[in-house]
Amino acid sequence: MTSQRPLTDTTSAVHISSLTKHFKKGAVKAVNGIDLTIQSGEIVALLGPNGAGKTTTLDMVLGLTTPTSGNVLIGGLQPKDAIDKGMISAVLQTGGLLHDLKVGEVIDYVASNYRTPTLGREALERAGIAHLADRKISLCSGGEQQRVKFALSLLPNPKMLVLDEPTAGMDVSARRSFWENMQSEAREGRTVVFATHYLEEAQSFAQRVVLMSKGQIVADGPMSEIRHHTNIRLVSAHVESETAVRDELSRTLPDLQFTIHGGLLEAKTTESDNLARHLLSLDGVQDLEISAPSLEEAFVDLTEEGMAE
Numbered sequence: 560m561t562s563q564r565p566l567t568d569t570t571s572a573v574h575i576s577s578l579t580k581h582f583k584k585g586a587v588k589a590v591n592g593i594d595l596t597i598q599s600g601e602i603v604a605l606l607g608p609n610g611a612g613k614t615t616t617l618d619m620v621l622g623l624t625t626p627t628s629g630n631v632l633i634g635g636l637q638p639k640d641a642i643d644k645g646m647i648s649a650v651l652q653t654g655g656l657l658h659d660l661k662v663g664e665v666i667d668y669v670a671s672n673y674r675t676p677t678l679g680r681e682a683l684e685r686a687g688i689a690h691l692a693d694r695k696i697s698l699c700s701g702g703e704q705q706r707v708k709f710a711l712s713l714l715p716n717p718k719m720l721v722l723d724e725p726t727a728g729m730d731v732s733a734r735r736s737f738w739e740n741m742q743s744e745a746r747e748g749r750t751v752v753f754a755t756h757y758l759e760e761a762q763s764f765a766q767r768v769v770l771m772s773k774g775q776i777v778a779d780g781p782m783s784e785i786r787h788h789t790n791i792r793l794v795s796a797h798v799e800s801e802t803a804v805r806d807e808l809s810r811t812l813p814d815l816q817f818t819i820h821g822g823l824l825e826a827k828t829t830e831s832d833n834l835a836r837h838l839l840s841l842d843g844v845q846d847l848e849i850s851a852p853s854l855e856e857a858f859v860d861l862t863e864e865g866m867a868e
C-alpha cells in the first residue's frame with residue numbers, strides 16, 4: 560500500500576479533558592467528566608456495558624455531538640477540523656449506505672470525493688470484500704455492510720480509525736477476519752479506537768483497555784491487568800461448621816479473601832479449582848458453586864482496587 564501521508568505523525572493523538580455530555584437537562588449524565596489521552600499508533604478498546612457512555616464519547620471525538628463541557632482535541636485540532644483534513648474516520652453503528660447501489664459503485668463514488676484517495680478498489684481488498692464489488696448493498700448481510708463501512712472509512716487514508724462496535728451482526732469467523740484486516744491497518748501505524756461489549760474482542764486486539772461505566776472511566780490499563788481481573792472466580796458453598804472451615808482456610812490458604820455468614824462461604828479467587836478441591840475435602844461442605852463475575856462485577860473489583868488512574 561502507498562501511504563499519501565506519514566502515519567506516525569504524533570499529531571494524531573486524542574486529548575480529552577473534563578469531558579461531559581448531559582441529556583434531558585442534566586437528568587442523564589451520559590459522559591460525566593472523563594480525561595483521556597491516546598497516543599499516535601495506540602490500539603485502544605473502549606469497553607463497557609450498555610449505556611456506559613462509549614458511543615456518546617466517540618460521537619464527541621468525531622464532532623457529531625457537542626460536549627456539555629470539556630474539550631476534545633484530535634492532533635491539536637477541533638474534531639470537525641480534523642475530519643475535514645481526513646485525519647480521522649469512523650465505522651459507526653448507525654448511518655445508512657445507499658442501498659440501491661452496488662458495493663463497488665458506492666466506493667468509487669465516495670473515493671472520487673477525496674483529493675488524495677486510497678484507490679477505492681484497494682480499500683475493498685483491505686476490508687476483505689473485493690468479491691462483493693458487484694453486489695447491491697441491499698443484498699449484503701449486516702456484517703458485510705459493516706465491512707463496506709470499514710472500506711469507506713479507509714478512503715481518506717486517515718491517521719486514526721474510530722469504530723463503534725464494528726463487528727455487531729458478524730458471526731465468529733467474520734469477526735475474526737475483520738480483526739485480521741484491522742490488525743494490518745494498525746501495523747501501518749494507524750491509531751485505532753474501538754468500542755465494544757465483547758471482552759474477548761478487547762483481549763485479542765487492543766493493547767490498552769479503557770473501561771467505562773456510568774459515564775466515567777473506571778479503569779485504564781494494559782490488557783494484562785484487565786485479564787487478571789477477569790480470571791477471578793466467585794466460589795460459594797454451604798458449610799456446617801463456620802468456625803472449623805474458617806480456621807482451616809486461614810491456616811492452609813492464608814492469602815484467600817473470604818466471608819462466612821449464616822453458613823454461606825463466599826470467596827473470590829483466581830485459583831478456584833484449587834479452592835474447590837480443598838473445600839470438598841472438608842467435612843460438612845456442600846452445594847459448592849463456581850461462577851465467573853459479570854463484566855460489571857469485574858468493573859467494581861477494578862474500581863475498588865484502585866486500578867483507575
Ligand SMILES: Nc1ncnc2c1ncn2[C@@H]1O[C@H](COP(=O)(O)OP(=O)(O)OP(=O)(O)O)[C@@H](O)[C@H]1O
Nearest residue numbers: 582583587589607608609610611612613614615616
Ligand atoms: N440523545 C440522547 N438523549 C437522551 N439520552 C441519551 C441520548 N443519547 C444517549 N443517551 C443515554 O446516555 C447513556 C449513554 O449512552 P451511550 O449510547 O453513550 O452508551 P454506550 O456505552 O455506547 O451503550 P451501548 O453499548 O448500549 O451502545 C445511556 O443511558 C443512553 O440512554
